[in-house]
């Protein structure tokens with residue numbers, strides 16, 4: 001794992017945007033894996049700005065979102081479809097037909113999940129997978145005890161995750177109980193994972209994921225097995241890391257060719 005600690009979420013999101021932009025510039029037909037939540041909002045804002053101001057071109061890019069709530073139509077204001085159009089897709093030039101988000105309204109969930117996996121494979125696999133992290137260590141909606149080799153499937157949300165999502169739905173009762181999420185195996189197949197975490201409430205999950213044992217109880221810990229996982233953190237999210245001093249030292253002494 002490469003752990004990059006930035007002074008605040010603004011700088012961290014700028015750095016993450018440079019990494020994504022580099023991928024898109026080097027590979028105009030790149031495949032992006034996208035996440036929702038509060039964390040990647042600034043990253044998406046930066047990508048929109050880079051598209052507007054420097055012509056960062058997304059016309060050949062394909063995307064796959066990590067997850068969607070079961071039973072929520074795409075137009076629902078709290079769906080991940082709505083989130084993605086509000087925060088990214090309406091501001092860049094991606095072709096609509098290359099945008100993929102799990103269909104929460106499908107009547108055959110297992111078949112839709114198999115089709116989603118197949119679509120990722122047909123697109124050539126994910127080049128860069130953007131991730132946030134839940135306070136319980138989930139990535140996507142792979143809740144604790146998810147199989148470390150799971151594929152896209154239905155999951156039941158934990159109370160903790162439903163409580164965290166309550167703000168977007170008005171109340172915890174209104175939060176759907178089920179989601180479709182890419183699995184940990186699906187995420188691990190990507191060529192690069194870029195996990196962002198900001199704020200003190202993420203510190204414990206980040207420390208367990210990066211420095212604890214690999215365990216299904218902390219799904220993000222599987223990233224320790226990924227050959228190219230980058231964690232971009234603000235000071236607060238990094239505040240429980242035992243090796244923080246070393247991560248800073250590594251960043252400061254990077255050879256020029258390794259810098260982002």
Ligand code: GLP
Pocket residue numbers: 035036037038039040066067131132133134139140141161
């Ligand atoms: C949800 C999403 C995750 C996201 C997590 C953290 O559970 N399914 O992809 O990483 O929330 O959200 P936030 O960034 O708002 O803290």
